[in-house]
Amino acid sequence: MKRRVILGLSAAALLAAAPAFADGVLHIYNWGDYTNPKLIQKFEKQYNVKVTLDSYDSNETMLSKVRAGDSGYDVVVPSDYTVKIMIQDGLLAKTEPDQMSNFKNVKPEFVNIYWDPGRHYTVPWQFGTTAFAVNTDKYKGDINTYKILFDPPPELRGQINMLDDMNSIMHAAERYLGLPRCGADRANLKKVNDLLEKAKPYWKTFSYDTITKMTSGDVIVTQTWNGAAFRMRKKIPAVKYAYPKEGIEGWMDNVAVLKGAKNMENAKLFQNFLMEPENAALISEFAGYANGIKGSLKYLPPDFADAPEITPPAGSPTPEFVQPCPPDVVKIYNQIWTNLRK
Structure with missing residues (x-):
């Protein structure tokens, strides 16, 4: 990489000046279709x-x-709880986004977040909720x-797609049963397991490709994210996104740089670039989620x-951001999940 060295400037000034001289490559690892x-x-x-x-x-x-x-990657886009895990495990570079020139554009509510207090490692990508969508032409209840x-109800049995995602399914079951997230009580975990085993025959598929599942007519209901539901409705106006009375999962995906990234300076430039309102809008325009950037x-x-x-x-429920579960709970979650996915 060619880069002009400027002596005597502050870190912030250097960052502001750097774009004129940047070149090279950047390797990004992100969620699909995102x-x-x-x-x-x-x-x-x-x-x-x-x-x-x-x-x-x-x-x-x-x-x-x-x-x-x-x-071989420089940039990854982990969700909130995964950021916390990656920081604890020493997998992320401390890039100090809070000192970057565009950090002023981050919405205040997304600065002191549990997964990266003060934003020393990550910048917002998109945020939203996880619930489910229903084709209301085919179900009126x-x-x-x-x-x-x-x-x-009988008309929906065998017409449901679930996310192939352990945490989203486990936490949804806990909400339905009125149980705490990540609880270690064995009796409660058995209730979750029993509920999932009972519900499994009603489900047609486990898939992240929720938009295709719904818009192709393969299912009537799909567990999904709010932005995906927004995109579904653009194609099928009868699709509605649910706000379950029992509660709803909140999440935020974040742009982080891997420790030891070979293209560290370009990765930092990318983080700063994403905090520019016009660029954040391009993210939302494509995937259909809010982005956490003012303007x-x-x-x-x-x-x-x-x-x-x-x-x-x-009147919709306030989204709940769930921190990583304790290891002993994760172990039991994994056992339940492995059995469920047989």
């Missing part, structure tokens, strides 16, 4: 950096690859309850900000 090609093209043109992009389907897939070492997933909405169409999937209706 990165706007226009965002990458703009970054490449602005900084003369060639970007390669690979995708994964779960935090666990990404984490496994990173832990194995020599992944109340959708705002997890009963749809775990004790569905980005003016670059997005009005139907985005007003969408019920993006701005929940009045």
